[in-house]
Amino acid sequence: MPEKETSGTVSHGTASRKAEHLRINLEEDVSAKGVTSGFERFRFVPRTLPEIDLADVSTVVDLFGYRLGAPVFVSCMTGGVPEAGVINRALARVAQRHRLALGLGSGRVLLEHPEALPSFDVRSLAPDVPIFANIGAVQLKRGVGVDECRRLVNLLRADALVLHLNALQEALQPEGDTVFGGVLERIAQLCRRLEVPVIAKEVGWGIAPDVALRLLEAGVSAVDVAGTGGTSWSEVERHRMTDPVRRRVAAAFADWGLPTADAVRLARRAAPDALIFASGGIRNGMDAAKAVALGADLVGVAGTFLRAASQGEEAASELASEFIETLRIVMFCLGESSVASLRGTPRLISDDGRDRTALTVELALGSNGIGSSHDITDQVMAAVAGSAILTGVVHCFLQDAGATIQIGTPPARTTSLISTGGQALDRLVPPDLHRSRDGHGPAHAVGAVESGSDRVPLVSAAAPVVGGRLWLGADQRITVVELGAPRERRVTLQVLGQ
Numbered sequence: 001m002p003e004k005e006t007s008g009t010v011s012h013g014t015a016s017r018k019a020e021h022l023r024i025n026l027e028e029d030v031s032a033k034g035v036t037s038g039f040e041r042f043r044f045v046p047r048t049l050p051e052i053d054l055a056d057v058s059t060v061v062d063l064f065g066y067r068l069g070a071p072v073f074v075s076c077m078t079g080g081v082p083e084a085g086v087i088n089r090a091l092a093r094v095a096q097r098h099r100l101a102l103g104l105g106s107g108r109v110l111l112e113h114p115e116a117l118p119s120f121d122v123r124s125l126a127p128d129v130p131i132f133a134n135i136g137a138v139q140l141k142r143g144v145g146v147d148e149c150r151r152l153v154n155l156l157r158a159d160a161l162v163l164h165l166n167a168l169q170e171a172l173q174p175e176g177d178t179v180f181g182g183v184l185e186r187i188a189q190l191c192r193r194l195e196v197p198v199i200a201k202e203v204g205w206g207i208a209p210d211v212a213l214r215l216l217e218a219g220v221s222a223v224d225v226a227g228t229g230g231t232s233w234s235e236v237e238r239h240r241m242t243d244p245v246r247r248r249v250a251a252a253f254a255d256w257g258l259p260t261a262d263a264v265r266l267a268r269r270a271a272p273d274a275l276i277f278a279s280g281g282i283r284n285g286m287d288a289a290k291a292v293a294l295g296a297d298l299v300g301v302a303g304t305f306l307r308a309a310s311q312g313e314e315a316a317s318e319l320a321s322e323f324i325e326t327l328r329i330v331m332f333c334l335g336e337s338s339v340a341s342l343r344g345t346p347r348l349i350s351d352d353g354r355d356r357t358a359l360t361v362e363l364a365l366g367s368n369g370i371g372s373s374h375d376i377t378d379q380v381m382a383a384v385a386g387s388a389i390l391t392g393v394v395h396c397f398l399q400d401a402g403a404t405i406q407i408g409t410p411p412a413r414t415t416s417l418i419s420t421g422g423q424a425l426d427r428l429v430p431p432d433l434h435r436s437r438d439g440h441g442p443a444h445a446v447g448a449v450e451s452g453s454d455r456v457p458l459v460s461a462a463a464p465v466v467g468g469r470l471w472l473g474a475d476q477r478i479t480v481v482e483l484g485a486p487r488e489r490r491v492t493l494q495v496l497g498q
């Protein structure tokens with residue numbers, strides 16, 4: 001049974017709304033209607049020969065200087081009323097036990113009523129995990145400035161501040177704050193001055209990629225797309241309403257928003273290198289694994305943890321174990337030993353994969369400088385397997401002519417050209433060409449050797465897909481060879497066919 005609350009009591013409008021929110025979330029059906037988070041549309045393609053041991057799989061990730069047990073966090077929920085304190089403490093102990101990041105509910109009530117601190121203050125229970133403080137972004141237009149945000153972070157000894165963007169919820173609340181004009185500039189000002197990372201999130205309707213990019217440009221350290229498919233705040237607010245017209249207006253938004261699976265995939269495509277979190281309708285470890293495969297660095301869970309925590313700490317702890325163990329076994333069955341390799345795995349297909357005619361996968365390759373090579377054959381094979389395309393072609397396009405891509409028997413022909421210190425090139429092209437001082441000499445020279453007179457090295461290669469397999473001759477490999485200084489090289493793989 002949950003512990004009894006004795007401290008941290010405050011009584012006023014914001015607190016009673018928080019108490020009502022908790023009650024409604026636990027007693028009513030507040031799920032989105034007529035729409036899902038979208039994860040059921042995706043399936044993993046098993047790697048029946050994982051070629052790793054289960055013991056090799058690590059779900060560990062690093063965030064804000066902490067080492068986490070899994071890429072999972074308890075999303076921001078509550079605080080300010082006694083029952084919230086009970087929930088927060090149970091979740092904090094669970095977060096500490098499983099090394100999960102922990103979000104706290106909106107701290108507005110705490111700024112207005114410092115006596116609410118005991119219901120939020122869980123740092124001593126969770127000393128080894130990142131804690132996120134939280135406030136509505138619109139409050140930045142209502143007198144909450146950098147100093148107040150700093151005070152909130154310090155009171156909670158938090159590692160980051162989460163700003164929630166909840167325009168629809170505020171519009172549905174009779175007491176809502178709807179002055180969203182100019183909020184982005186306030187966010188940018190805050191990001192410039194606050195000492196801890198700022199994270200922007202929705203509350204369950206999804207951040208579309210254009211907005212994610214604007215938030216990242218404004219300086220937020222991470223975007224939590226917080227998409228549709230789980231808790232619906234229009235449904236929560238509907239349960240607070242008595243006026244029939246307002247209830248019908250709220251009901252109209254029961255399927256509003258961008259499903260989480262789509263939101264995270266689009267955000268990752270728009271911002272390949274950004275810190276992207278996914279939350280909204282994450283029910284279990286399988287959803288979490290799919291969210292990571294679609295591009296999430298961290299996966300957030302609110303309603304599901306709230307319901308478990310309301311049954312007591314042990315139930316919430318079991319839920320955390322279930323998430324982590326499912327994730328670990330998914331990774332094993334895909335042959336992915338790290339969370340980084342699960343992210344963007346090509347072994348995730350959408351259920352409409354039967355009709356698929358194309359799959360695009362981006363590879364990012366490190367480079368050790370001229371002559372170094374990457375054998376990408378296994379990644380191309382995985383893309384072909386993940387595409388579910390039986391007959392077609394896989395095209396590999398290198399997005400920069402400072403390296404070259406080729407199909408052949410190792411070592412790659414270009415590697416041997418370069419590895420002789422240029423002597424082989426001397427015999428094939430005029431030395432002044434490949435020893436030119438613009439730094440691109442080897443690239444020009446290899447291009448001249450490979451493609452005749454246009455002096456551009458080969459930046460694309462294509463291979464057949466037959467019977468769902470990459471159809472390379474025996475011993476043939478696909479290799480990217482660096483022709484310049486060390487830098488990241490990106491390869492776009494497109495599997496085309498049916």
Ligand SMILES: Cc1cc2nc3c(=O)[nH]c(=O)nc-3n(C[C@H](O)[C@H](O)[C@H](O)COP(=O)(O)O)c2cc1C
Pocket residue numbers: 021022025075076077078104105106134162163164201202203204226229230231279280281282300301302303304306
């Ligand atoms: C009881 C409850 C209270 C919440 N309060 C907050 C809050 O104060 N600040 C916030 O950013 N999000 C809040 N949320 C939204 C969640 O963080 C999350 O974005 C949303 O519930 C969707 O995730 P879910 O489908 O896993 O519940 C709350 C959610 C619940 C269930």
